[in-house]
Amino acid sequence: MSPGHYVALAVILFVIGAVGVLVRRNALVIFMCIELMLNAVNLAFVGFARMHGQVDGQVAAFFVMVVAAAEVVVGLAILMAIFRARRSASVDDANLLKY
Amino acid sequence: MTAAAVLAASSAESTTTSVVFWVLAVVSVGAALGMILSPRAVHCAVLLAVVMLSFAVLYLTAGAPFLAAVQIIVYTGAVLMLFLFVLMIVGVSAADSLRETIRGQRLWAGLAAIALLVLLALTIGHATIGPAAPASLRYGAGNVKSIAVLIFTRYFFPFEVTSALLITAALGAMVLAHRERLTPKPTQRELSRLRIAGAHPTPLPGPGTYARHNAVDFPALLPDGSPAELSVSPIISGRPGAREAVSEALREAAGALPAGPGSPAHPPGPVAPDGEGTDSSGQEAPPS
Numbered sequence: 001m002s003p004g005h006y007v008a009l010a011v012i013l014f015v016i017g018a019v020g021v022l023v024r025r026n027a028l029v030i031f032m033c034i035e036l037m038l039n040a041v042n043l044a045f046v047g048f049a050r051m052h053g054q055v056d057g058q059v060a061a062f063f064v065m066v067v068a069a070a071e072v073v074v075g076l077a078i079l080m081a082i083f084r085a086r087r088s089a090s091v092d093d094a095n096l097l098k099y
Numbered sequence: 100m101t102a103a104a105v106l107a108a109s110s111a112e113s114t115t116t117s118v119v120f121w122v123l124a125v126v127s128v129g130a131a132l133g134m135i136l137s138p139r140a141v142h143c144a145v146l147l148a149v150v151m152l153s154f155a156v157l158y159l160t161a162g163a164p165f166l167a168a169v170q171i172i173v174y175t176g177a178v179l180m181l182f183l184f185v186l187m188i189v190g191v192s193a194a195d196s197l198r199e200t201i202r203g204q205r206l207w208a209g210l211a212a213i214a215l216l217v218l219l220a221l222t223i224g225h226a227t228i229g230p231a232a233p234a235s236l237r238y239g240a241g242n243v244k245s246i247a248v249l250i251f252t253r254y255f256f257p258f259e260v261t262s263a264l265l266i267t268a269a270l271g272a273m274v275l276a277h278r279e280r281l282t283p284k285p286t287q288r289e290l291s292r293l294r295i296a297g298a299h300p301t302p303l304p305g306p307g308t309y310a311r312h313n314a315v316d317f318p319a320l321l322p323d324g325s326p327a328e329l330s331v332s333p334i335i336s337g338r339p340g341a342r343e344a345v346s347e348a349l350r351e352a353a354g355a356l357p358a359g360p361g362s363p364a365h366p367p368g369p370v371a372p373d374g375e376g377t378d379s380s381g382q383e384a385p386p387s
Binding site: 046047 | 116117120124127128131132134135140143144147150151154157158160161162163165166169170173174177178181182185186188189200204205207208209211212215216219220223228229230231232233235237238242245246249250253254257258261264265267268269271272275276278
């Protein structure tokens with residue numbers, strides 16, 4: 001497969017993840033959609049690395065994975081804290097700063 | 100998709116890679132669409148696992164076996180399990196209402212998505228994405244070695260900064276997830292006093308005792324044959340999907356007997372207020 005195919009698939013999945021972030025209300029599902037977007041970017045990195053014949057893109061994807069793991073850990077901890085305070089995982093209920 | 104697959108297979112690329120790519124492309128896009136459409140968060144997590152596993156295989160076909168392994172271990176193994184843990188703590192029943200709370204949100208989200216898709220398609224369409232570089236050892240047996248060489252030479256400083264990031268993330272998670280104890284921890288003596296003072300000194304009856312089957316949502320039978328509603332956990336009998344099942348099981352367990360006590364499920368625990376006064380602890384005193 002040419003790298004263009006991988007990049008096209010990455011674009012489609014990135015857009016799907018963005019729609020999920022915009023539409024869903026459950027904070028956990030929003031996190032999952034962010035993970036989907038990060039994965040799509042990784043796929044584009046791998047595709048471009050294949051195009052250039054180098055593995056620099058794979059190293060970048062590796063770093064993205066590390067950062068994503070750290071982000072998930074902190075994000076889920078924040079989610080737990082919010083859930084403990086408000087008994088809800090919906091992003092609509094965390095509106096204390098709104099008014 | 101089959102036409103495209105056939106077209107791709109007729110090119111100089113290997114047929115197997117093309118077939119795998121197109122199958123996994125369809126699977127991952129379908130799973131991603133299902134992820135943003137399904138109202139239950141657990142289904143979303145499982146569909147995300149499908150997407151991530153198909154990505155791992157796609158990395159293999161793109162010549163990144165190390166990333167494929169890392170994808171399975173880190174994402175499917177660690178990140179998704181973390182998601183599922185938090186999901187079980189937060190509550191599986193915390194279903195996402197698919198009702199719009201902001202007027203026109205879906206419409207604008209769809210428009211923004213189309214705009215983003217067009218923007219990305221135009222950008223990538225204008226870029227020249229060349230064919231894949233000729234296969235080399237970097238994409239096969241020497242993949243791990245070449246990545247290691249890059250990490251420990253050119254990307255050495257980012258790699259070290261990564262360790263600081265991971266430590267910070269671990270500390271942050273510990274700080275955020277830690278809960279201060281506001282009341283002193285009850286001792287064993289206090290716990291036993293509470294239990295004796297409560298309505299239920301004995302443990303609650305297990306579900307399914309003496310009943311037709313011992314599923315957790317099936318109430319135990321009292322000596323007189325009436326179902327013990329206390330034996331089913333209120334978490335199970337309180338779930339919207341299981342409510343009908345529990346009441347049906349209650350009716351089934353009651354059989355030809357007159358309708359059992361229609362009391363709501365009591366929360367289990369030593370201090371549960373037992374308004375009915377029915378002792379439903381299995382083999383003990385039959386209810387009046």
